[in-house]
Amino acid sequence: MKTFLAIILRDVTLGFRAGGGATQAAMFFALVSLVFALAIGPEPARLSALAAPILWAGALLSALVSLDRIFQSDYEDGTLDVLVETADLLELRVLAKAAAHWLSSLLPLIVAVPLFALLLNLPVEGYWPLLASLLVGTPALSLIGALAAALTLALRRASILVSILAAPLYAPALIFGVGAAEAGAAGAPSFVPTLLLVAASSLFALVFAPLAGAAAIRFNMS
Amino acid sequence: MNAALESRPDRQSRLAYRASLSLRAVSVSRAGRRVLAGVTFDLSPGEAIILKGANGSGKTTLLRAIAGFLPAENGAIEVQSGESTRSSASDRRACIAYCGHADAVKAPMTVRENLSFWARLYGAPERRIAEALASFALQALADTHAGALSAGQRRRLGLARLVIAAKPIWLLDEPTSSMDAASSARLVALIENHRREGGAVLIATHDRIEIEGARNFVLEALETA
Numbered sequence: 001m002k003t004f005l006a007i008i009l010r011d012v013t014l015g016f017r018a019g020g021g022a023t024q025a026a027m028f029f030a031l032v033s034l035v036f037a038l039a040i041g042p043e044p045a046r047l048s049a050l051a052a053p054i055l056w057a058g059a060l061l062s063a064l065v066s067l068d069r070i071f072q073s074d075y076e077d078g079t080l081d082v083l084v085e086t087a088d089l090l091e092l093r094v095l096a097k098a099a100a101h102w103l104s105s106l107l108p109l110i111v112a113v114p115l116f117a118l119l120l121n122l123p124v125e126g127y128w129p130l131l132a133s134l135l136v137g138t139p140a141l142s143l144i145g146a147l148a149a150a151l152t153l154a155l156r157r158a159s160i161l162v163s164i165l166a167a168p169l170y171a172p173a174l175i176f177g178v179g180a181a182e183a184g185a186a187g188a189p190s191f192v193p194t195l196l197l198v199a200a201s202s203l204f205a206l207v208f209a210p211l212a213g214a215a216a217i218r219f220n221m222s
Numbered sequence: 223m224n225a226a227l228e229s230r231p232d233r234q235s236r237l238a239y240r241a242s243l244s245l246r247a248v249s250v251s252r253a254g255r256r257v258l259a260g261v262t263f264d265l266s267p268g269e270a271i272i273l274k275g276a277n278g279s280g281k282t283t284l285l286r287a288i289a290g291f292l293p294a295e296n297g298a299i300e301v302q303s304g305e306s307t308r309s310s311a312s313d314r315r316a317c318i319a320y321c322g323h324a325d326a327v328k329a330p331m332t333v334r335e336n337l338s339f340w341a342r343l344y345g346a347p348e349r350r351i352a353e354a355l356a357s358f359a360l361q362a363l364a365d366t367h368a369g370a371l372s373a374g375q376r377r378r379l380g381l382a383r384l385v386i387a388a389k390p391i392w393l394l395d396e397p398t399s400s401m402d403a404a405s406s407a408r409l410v411a412l413i414e415n416h417r418r419e420g421g422a423v424l425i426a427t428h429d430r431i432e433i434e435g436a437r438n439f440v441l442e443a444l445e446t447a
Binding site: 013086 | 289290291292293312315318319322323325326327328330331339340342343344345380383
């Protein structure tokens with residue numbers, strides 16, 4: 001557990017230091033939200049209707065642009081050798097890396113979501129459902145992203161390929177996440193069941209991604 | 223007295239136990255090409271072997287195979303420690319510290335932060351950080367960001383992991399690259415001390431490195447079809 005926390009702490013620290021990428025993901029999220037807001041125009045009703053999908057898509061795209069730093073620098077500078085050498089369970093190393101990615105790249109976005117929701121004229125009753133769906137669903141983005149990053153470990157400049165691999169696997173979290181946010185904003189009874197489907201996406205990724213990611217790392221290192 | 227205590231070199235030693243390495247007819251391929259074939263040697267506690275060979279002869283491949291990062295196609299790689307024989311990659315790693323070409327150093331972190339992270343990974347006590355700093359004359363640089371270090375200083379920091387890990391078998395790949403004469407001499411002294419404590423060292427290098435009583439093992443590049 002100590003090593004698990006040490007990896008998370010180190011990666012989060014690195015994420016927020018110069019060139020770490022956490023701030024880049026947040027800036028990218030802001031950029032996506034602003035571009036959509038400008039493209040849709042000033043009509044409040046249209047903005048309100050599209051706010052939840054835009055913010056979910058922004059979170060997804062921000063996750064994609066930050067995926068290649070989950071393992072790539074560790075692979076290139078030899079840290080991955082040390083992580084493998086000292087690992088009793090490589091799957092836990094993958095889980096720690098995914099958790100660190102979520103904490104440094106996605107949690108700051110979720111904290112900033114109310115600000116951008118205001119910009120996009122999201123109704124007040126839609127804030128909590130949107131935040132809940134993002135909190136429950138975005139761990140799937142980091143976990144699946146860690147798997148995609150592990151699969152492309154040995155490839156140079158694979159950031160586009162990582163995104164191509166991860167994006168289709170993000171579909172369930174995105175669809176159910178937006179559905180839950182919209183159902184919650186409308187006060188529909190389908191909110192809780194849809195939110196549970198979002199949670200199911202994250203739980204499935206929690207089981208599957210560390211196992212497959214560790215196997216991919218072993219394969220790529222050999 | 224149990225096997226673990228019998229194999230303990232002495233009370234002052236950093237090492238908790240001794241271990242020997244045995245390779246029997248080891249063959250390794252990479253990307254479909256046979257790189258090593260029939261490699262056989264033993265490395266006993268207190269010994270040092272210097273791996274020689276031209277570029278592409280498989281020195282790094284051999285070290286990575288012993289460290290368990292690459293699978294051996296044929297043959298056996300075993301680590302003997304006390305009464306137990308460790309042949310699986312994960313079991314061998316418990317006795318092996320591997321320092322490859324890359325230093326595993328994070329530039330945005332300070333020297334101390336890098337060492338502290340490794341100490342947590344290896345489950346080493348905090349005092350080893352001070353020992354590692356002293357062993358590689360890095361005390362004055364402890365709070366410097368690794369990104370500001372020279373290549374040689376960075377190499378020393380990467381090798382300081384050996385002190386943190388305190389494993390009986392060291393696998394070193396070009397350990398003196400980028401190092402000045404004084405740093406190389408410091409590393410040689412550390413290797414000698416490790417051998418006195420019962421440790422064993424396998425070094426792949428093109429540099430001239432003077433280690434008393436070290437054996438040379440020459441790898442020949444295999445002909446490719």
